[in-house]
Amino acid sequence: xxxxxxxxxxxxxxxxxxxxxxxxxxxxxxxxxxxxxxxxxxxxxxxxxxxxxxxxxxxxxxxxxxxxxxxxxxxxxxxxxxxxxxxxxxxxxxxxxxxxxxxxxxxxxxxxxxxxxxxxxxxxxxxxxxxxxxxxxxxxxxxxxxxxxxxxxxxxxxxxxxxxxxxxxxxxxxxxxxxxxxxxxxxxxxxxxxxxxxxxxxxxxxxxxxxxxxxxxxxxxxxxxxxxxxxxxxxxxxxxxxxxxxxxxxxxxxxxxxxxxxxxxxxxxxxxxxxxxxxxxxxxxxxxxxxxxxxxxxxxxxxxxxxxxxxxxxxxxxxxxxxxxxxx
Numbered sequence: 001x002x003x004x005x006x007x008x009x010x011x012x013x014x015x016x017x018x019x020x021x022x023x024x025x026x027x028x029x030x031x032x033x034x035x036x037x038x039x040x041x042x043x044x045x046x047x048x049x050x051x052x053x054x055x056x057x058x059x060x061x062x063x064x065x066x067x068x069x070x071x072x073x074x075x076x077x078x079x080x081x082x083x084x085x086x087x088x089x090x091x092x093x094x095x096x097x098x099x100x101x102x103x104x105x106x107x108x109x110x111x112x113x114x115x116x117x118x119x120x121x122x123x124x125x126x127x128x129x130x131x132x133x134x135x136x137x138x139x140x141x142x143x144x145x146x147x148x149x150x151x152x153x154x155x156x157x158x159x160x161x162x163x164x165x166x167x168x169x170x171x172x173x174x175x176x177x178x179x180x181x182x183x184x185x186x187x188x189x190x191x192x193x194x195x196x197x198x199x200x201x202x203x204x205x206x207x208x209x210x211x212x213x214x215x216x217x218x219x220x221x222x223x224x225x226x227x228x229x230x231x232x233x234x235x236x237x238x239x240x241x242x243x244x245x246x247x248x249x250x251x252x253x254x255x256x257x258x259x260x261x262x263x264x265x266x267x268x269x270x271x272x273x274x275x276x277x278x279x280x281x282x283x284x285x286x287x288x289x290x291x292x293x294x295x296x297x298x299x300x301x302x303x304x305x306x307x308x309x310x311x312x313x314x315x316x317x318x319x320x321x322x323x324x325x326x327x328x
Contacts, residue, residue, distance in 0.1 A: 044144055044170070044257065047112035047185035054155075066311035070325045071152030075114060078150050078324045084119050084163035084269040085151075085318050088262065091273070092321035093151025093164040097123045099143065101184075105130035106141040107174050109184050115145040115154075119164035121266040122146065125221045126167060129261075132219075136211040140174030142189075143167060144258055150324050153312050163272060165265070168258045169216075171209055189257035193230045197297050200234040210238045216261050217245035224278060226252040226260040229291030236284035246282040251291050271318060 054073050057065060071092070082095035096117040101108040106126065108116045118126075130141045145157060147164040160166055170189045179187070192209070194201045213235060217225055227235075229251035239246055252260075265272035281287070290296055314322045 044110065044168075044189050046188075047110040049112070049181060049185060051112040063313060063315060065313065066153070067314050067317055067321075067325070068153035068155045068311065070314070071148055071150055072155040074148065074150045074325060076149050077117060078327055082120050082164075082266075082268070083320075084165055084265060084272040085320050085324075086163065086271065087273040088160040088163055088166065088275065090312065090317055091151060091162045092317060092324050093117070093119065093147055093149075093162070094320075094324050095120075096147065096149055096151065096164055098149075099123055099126060099146065102178060103127065103130060105134050105139075105174070106143055107179055107184070108143045109170065109187070110144060111181065111184055113145065115148055115161070116143065117149045117151075117164060118146045118167065119266060119269070121221065122165055122167060122263055125219060125261075125263055129216055129219060132215050133212055136215055137208050138173055138212050138215075139176065142170035142172055142174050144170060144189075152317070152321060152325060160262075163265075163269075165263050165272075167261050169261060170258045172257075191256045193228050193256040197230060198292060199230050205234060207238055210235045213249060213259055214239070214242075214245050216259075217248040221263040222248060222261060223264040223275065224262045225249050226255050226262075228252070228254065228256045229288060231255070231259075232283070233288055233292075236282065236288075239282075239284075243282040243284070246284060247278050247280065249283070250278065251283075251288060271320065 054069075057069055057073070059065065060070060077096035077098075078094040080095050082097065083093070085092050085094065097120045099106075099108060099116045099118060101111060101116065126141070126143065133141060144167075145154075145161055146167045147161050148154060151162045151164050153159075153162060158166075171192050172187075172190050175183075190204055192200050192205050209231075213225060213227065216222055225248055227249055232246075232249055232251045235249060236243070236246060265274045314325070
């Protein structure tokens with residue numbers, strides 16, 4: 001099913017930064033892609049065992065150069081104290097810390113993307129969350145995209161994840177062994193949403209996944225968690241009387257095979273722009289109706305497609321981001 005252009009553009013216009021659809025690179029014969037569901041706007045594409053460095057830019061100093069092209073070519077962090085600068089969809093990161101690819105209760109996926117960087121506050125949250133997830137019966141976290149070494153816009157996959165304060169967590173639990181590089185690059189996350197898009201798939205969904213997201217939402221550092229609307233619907237049904245945490249769980253396009261956790265601006269990042277608080281209430285009633293309308297599930301493409309939004313340049317980012325991305 002084709003995804004309307006206006007839906008994809010919405011992902012850039014809203015600062016919640018869900019992942020965008022990408023054309024997966026070729027995979028080895030043993031890693032055939034699963035059938036694509038129309039709800040999955042943000043599949044986690046396979047990576048590469050031998051990622052090619054991006055070619056040099058012909059004119060990197062041009063004011064018209066897309067910021068994503070500059071930040072995507074920086075393999076190391078900007079030195080100095082950690083600072084998240086700007087907004088979640090228009091910012092950058094200094095003093096980033098890398099999340100080790102293996103921890104006591106997590107493993108990092110898609111190493112070739114080099115996106116397991118974050119503000120130290122995000123690293124501390126992930127370590128804490130991984131440990132707490134064990135207590136609800138989750139074997140360990142599979143961590144997808146966090147941020148690039150210097151944050152900023154990405155060449156593919158996200159509108160947000162620019163401050164080192166966002167992380168994608170697969171709904172697939174960590175296996176009982178340390179994964180090979182091949183497994184990390186070519187394994188597929190499991191789609192949790194039923195074919196009709198109206199609920200979770202009972203063949204793969206478990207109550208433990210609700211407990212997992214609840215555990216993340218109850219952490220004081222977390223401000224939002226993005227999931228598919230069908231997943232939010234299931235969590236509303238399974239939460240019981242303890243529903244206060246559900247206000248942080250926000251329905252959004254895609255997010256059928258992972259959930260996107262966002263923490264708030266750290267106190268030691270005064271240039272970080274916080275989002276408004278989430279609306280009061282659990283968001284489980286008529287607030288979900290929009291997501292299950294026929295016009296939302298199967299929208300009619302506009303007769304005249306809108307013009308693509310111009311790529312974000314350094315002029316659209318805080319001034320400090322220019323120094324951060326232009327430093328060696």
